[in-house]
Amino acid sequence: MADLVPVMSVAELEAFMEREFPQMRMGADTTRIEAVGPGRAVLRLGFSERNLRPGGTISGPAMMALADYAMYAAVLAHIGPVGLAVTTSFTINFMRKPAQADILAEARLMKLGRALAVGDITMSQEGAGGPVAHATCTYSIPPR
Amino acid sequence: MADLVPVMSVAELEAFMEREFPQMRMGADTTRIEAVGPGRAVLRLGFSERNLRPGGTISGPAMMALADYAMYAAVLAHIGPVGLAVTTSFTINFMRKPAQADILAEARLMKLGRALAVGDITMSQEGAGGPVAHATCTYSIPPR
Amino acid sequence: MADLVPVMSVAELEAFMEREFPQMRMGADTTRIEAVGPGRAVLRLGFSERNLRPGGTISGPAMMALADYAMYAAVLAHIGPVGLAVTTSFTINFMRKPAQADILAEARLMKLGRALAVGDITMSQEGAGGPVAHATCTYSIPPR
Amino acid sequence: MADLVPVMSVAELEAFMEREFPQMRMGADTTRIEAVGPGRAVLRLGFSERNLRPGGTISGPAMMALADYAMYAAVLAHIGPVGLAVTTSFTINFMRKPAQADILAEARLMKLGRALAVGDITMSQEGAGGPVAHATCTYSIPPR
Numbered sequence: 001m002a003d004l005v006p007v008m009s010v011a012e013l014e015a016f017m018e019r020e021f022p023q024m025r026m027g028a029d030t031t032r033i034e035a036v037g038p039g040r041a042v043l044r045l046g047f048s049e050r051n052l053r054p055g056g057t058i059s060g061p062a063m064m065a066l067a068d069y070a071m072y073a074a075v076l077a078h079i080g081p082v083g084l085a086v087t088t089s090f091t092i093n094f095m096r097k098p099a100q101a102d103i104l105a106e107a108r109l110m111k112l113g114r115a116l117a118v119g120d121i122t123m124s125q126e127g128a129g130g131p132v133a134h135a136t137c138t139y140s141i142p143p144r
Numbered sequence: 145m146a147d148l149v150p151v152m153s154v155a156e157l158e159a160f161m162e163r164e165f166p167q168m169r170m171g172a173d174t175t176r177i178e179a180v181g182p183g184r185a186v187l188r189l190g191f192s193e194r195n196l197r198p199g200g201t202i203s204g205p206a207m208m209a210l211a212d213y214a215m216y217a218a219v220l221a222h223i224g225p226v227g228l229a230v231t232t233s234f235t236i237n238f239m240r241k242p243a244q245a246d247i248l249a250e251a252r253l254m255k256l257g258r259a260l261a262v263g264d265i266t267m268s269q270e271g272a273g274g275p276v277a278h279a280t281c282t283y284s285i286p287p288r
Numbered sequence: 289m290a291d292l293v294p295v296m297s298v299a300e301l302e303a304f305m306e307r308e309f310p311q312m313r314m315g316a317d318t319t320r321i322e323a324v325g326p327g328r329a330v331l332r333l334g335f336s337e338r339n340l341r342p343g344g345t346i347s348g349p350a351m352m353a354l355a356d357y358a359m360y361a362a363v364l365a366h367i368g369p370v371g372l373a374v375t376t377s378f379t380i381n382f383m384r385k386p387a388q389a390d391i392l393a394e395a396r397l398m399k400l401g402r403a404l405a406v407g408d409i410t411m412s413q414e415g416a417g418g419p420v421a422h423a424t425c426t427y428s429i430p431p432r
Numbered sequence: 433m434a435d436l437v438p439v440m441s442v443a444e445l446e447a448f449m450e451r452e453f454p455q456m457r458m459g460a461d462t463t464r465i466e467a468v469g470p471g472r473a474v475l476r477l478g479f480s481e482r483n484l485r486p487g488g489t490i491s492g493p494a495m496m497a498l499a500d501y502a503m504y505a506a507v508l509a510h511i512g513p514v515g516l517a518v519t520t521s522f523t524i525n526f527m528r529k530p531a532q533a534d535i536l537a538e539a540r541l542m543k544l545g546r547a548l549a550v551g552d553i554t555m556s557q558e559g560a561g562g563p564v565a566h567a568t569c570t571y572s573i574p575p576r
Contacts, residue, residue, distance in 0.1 A: 003561070060231040061209035068205050087204040089377050089426060091235040091523040093568060095543040095550050110554075110563050111527040118525050120552070120566065122542075129435070131542050134552065136525060136568060138377060147417070233521050233570060235379040237424060239399040239406050254410075254419050255383040262383050264408070264422065266398075273291070275398050278408065280381060280424060282521060348519040349500050353493035375492040379523040 004039040004109060006077045013041075013073055016081045031066060033073055039109040041074035047101050058098040066105050067092060067121040067135035074107035075117045075139050084142045085117075092135040101125055103132065115141055148183040148253060150221045157185075157217055160225045175210060177217050183253040185218035191245050202242040210249050211236060211265040211279035218251035219261045219283050228286045229261075236279040245269055247276065259285055292327040292397060294365045301329075301361055304369045319354060321361055327397040329362035335390050346386040354393050355380060355409040355423035362395035363405045363427050372430045373405075380423040389413055391420065403429055436471040436541060438509045445473075445505055448513045463498060465505055471541040473506035479533050490530040498537050499524060499553040499567035506539035507549045507571050516574045517549075524567040533557055535564065547573055 008016070010033050017033075030046030045066045047058075068087055075085055103123050111118040117139040122131050152160070154177050161177075174190030189210045191202075212231055219229055247267050255262040261283040268275050296304070298321050305321075318334030333354045335346075356375055363373055391411050399406040405427040412419050440448070442465050449465075462478030477498045479490075500519055507517055535555050543550040549571040556563050 057230070060234070061205065061212050064208045064212070064234070065205035068208070086201070086241075087238060089235070089237045089525075090204070090208065091233070091379060091568065093233045093521075093542075093550050093570060094231060097230075110525075110566055118527050118566070120568075134542055134550070134568065136523065136552075136566065138525060233381075235424065235523060237377075237398075237406050237426060254381075254422055262381050262422070278398055278406070278424065280379065280422065282381060345518070348522070349493065349497035352496040352500070352522065356493050356496070374489070374529075375526060377523070377525045378492070378496065379521070381521045382519060385518075 004078055004112060006036045006038065007080050008036070008077045010034070010036055012081075013077060016076065017073075031069060034104070036073070036077040039074070039078070039112075041070055041077055041107045043070045043073060043105045043107075045103040045105065056100060058100075058103065060094060063094070063098075063103065063123060063133050064090070064092055064135070066103060067107075067123065067133070068137065070105040070107040070121045071119050071137040071139060074109055074119055075112070075141070078109065078112055079141060082142060085139050087137060088140045089138045090135060092133055094133045096128055096130065096132045098132045099125055099128070113141075117141060148222055148256060150180045150182065151224050152180070152221045154178070154180055156225075157221055160220065161217075175213060178248070180217070180221040183218070183222070183256075185214055185221055185251045187214045187217060187249045187251075189247040189249065200244060202244075202247065204238060207238070207242075207247065207267060207277050208234070208236055208279070210247065211251075211267065211277070212281065214249040214251035214265045215263050215281040215283060218253055218263055219256070219285070222253065222256055223285060226286060229283050231281060232284045233282045234279060236277055238277045240272055240274065240276045242276045243269055243272070259287075261285060292366055292400060294324045294326065295368050296324070296365045298322070298324055300369075301365060304364065305361075319357060322392070324361070324365040327362070327366070327400075329358055329365055329395045331358045331361060331393045331395075333391040333393065335388055344388060346388075346391065348382060351382070351386075351391065351411060351421050352378070352380055352423070354391065355395075355411065355421070356425065358393040358395035358409045359407050359423075359425040359427060362397055362407055363400070363429070366397065366400055367429060370430060373427050375425060376428045377426045378423060380421055382421045383418065384416055384420045386420045387413055387416070403431075405429060436510055436544060438468045438470065439512050440468070440509045442466070442468055444513075445509055448508065449505075463501060466536070468505070468509040471506070471510070471544075473502055473509055473539045475502045475505060475537045475539075477535040477537065488532060490532075490535065492526060495526070495530075495535065495555060495565050496522070496524055496567070498535060499539075499555065499565070500569065502537040502539035502553045503551050503569040503571060506541055506551055507544070507573070510541065510544055511573060514574060518572050519569060520572045521570045522567060524565055526565045527562065528560055528564045530564045531557055531560070545573075549573060
């Protein structure tokens with residue numbers, strides 16, 4: 001979907017998120033938006049003890065929250081600051097045990113319609129042989 | 145799967161979770177295990193400002209964490225305290241905007257094999273006309 | 289969702305399907321609608337050599353088609369004969385190798401809104417220790 | 433996963449499928465394997481009246497069967513002719529109403545482990561503004 005054009009910058013997105021979601025950081029308080037581009041957003045989940053679970057691996061829910069947040073950032077980047085867009089369905093596959101290190105999440109929009117957005121999110125770590133997890137997500141967009 | 149028999153009580157599960165997951169409450173620090181039964185576990189996510197998102201609704205990731213946790217409790221209740229069981233795939237559908245109130249999650253095991261468990265989780269609120277969300281989850285179980 | 293009331297009978301559904309879907313039986317030509325009830329529809333996939341795959345098991349796509357068809361029947365049974373309702377998302381987990389025998393699919397509506405229906409479908413065989421497969425499905429409903 | 437190396441050619445795959453799956457074409461008898469590459473397989477579903485449903489669109493189950501088949505081809509291309517690999521979970525999102533034309537399905541492996549493969553499948557048509565559908569799939573691989 002190379003015809004998509006972002007309408008918000010990383011700084012604008014970060015400011016909007018900070019204002020609208022102060023209380024819901026969900027263990028993801030070390031999450032940063034790194035980049036936005038046509039149909040894309042890249043986020044980084046900084047490694048933190050808080051996100052660990054037994055076995056020393058990063059918890060599933062921390063990665064779910066990261067993927068959902070990355071999709072939200074990609075949608076907002078293209079439709080502007082609409083706080084009321086909501087996830088309607090979400091599927092994630094965990095593929096590799098994450099190392100105790102940052103996770104990068106790249107969200108890619110596959111459809112951005114008037115009422116519905118669909119995208120997928122690939123989560124990876126440096127040096128891993130492939131993604132640690134992959135999610136698909138549908139978002140309902142309020143009338144604009 | 146009425147032939148399933150829990151081997152851990154609610155109190156034993158709560159004590160295990162408290163010991164093994166102190167740092168990963170994921171905004172779910174108001175989550176309580178309410179009951180376990182053959183092939184089932186019921187959890188309650190107490191309402192908290194922290195789980196809200198714009199529009200005054202409970203955040204998607206808070207419900208994802210709840211569903212994952214409910215499945216984990218159902219699995220552990222039947223196989224005993226195995227910290228290393230991990231989610232391998234997870235799908236959730238959001239169906240109704242949750243009210244600012246507690247959410248009950250009932251996990252039901254559909255398969256409990258040697259290496260893999262599959263279940264679904266129905267999340268509901270009192271007085272709603274049906275579930276607020278529904279998830280399916282597969283868990284990988286370490287060799288015992 | 290006990291408040292749902294079917295508006296089509298099994299015979300009316302069968303007649304509608306026969307008329308609208310003559311060419312798309314997808315190996316499911318032995319599928320029969322067995323019952324409809326409040327929020328539910330039950331279908332039977334008759335065992336047929338055509339649905340087998342290597343290993344002598346019923347093919348995954350045959351069960352996907354069955355689940356999708358069961359959901360469609362459940363939706364139509366409650367909204368009336370609307371040929372244009374379409375699946376928007378679908379997730380299936382395969383849990384047990386099916387025997388060479390009929391499969392029953394029970395679709396259950398969890399939400400039936402103006403524009404969207406959500407349900408799940410449990411597929412089982414007599415004598416198995418639990419479901420052979422479980423699917424969740426969202427359907428887009430055209431304006432009525 | 434650029435380190436993956438196919439071990440079967442298109443012709444070998446086609447011959448294997450023809451031999452092992454003669455009876456399960458599922459309305460997909462116009463499906464052809466077009467190419468295999470490192471971690472990838474590309475299939476074409478030729479347009480056929482049989483795959484239509486009301487509204488003149490290609491049926492959901494025909495696309496599910498196509499996606500499952502594409503994943504199977506990608507897995508076999510890299511592990512060799514193992515008839516007993518089976519789908520364990522499958523999620524599909526439908527994004528655009530397909531035109532009455534061929535559909536290309538590109539399967540991409542994200543993990544190819546000893547016991548489990550995970551991949552996604554992007555289905556597209558010439559001239560569409562983006563994918564018509566996208567699926568993710570996990571495959572269980574028998575011990576070799």
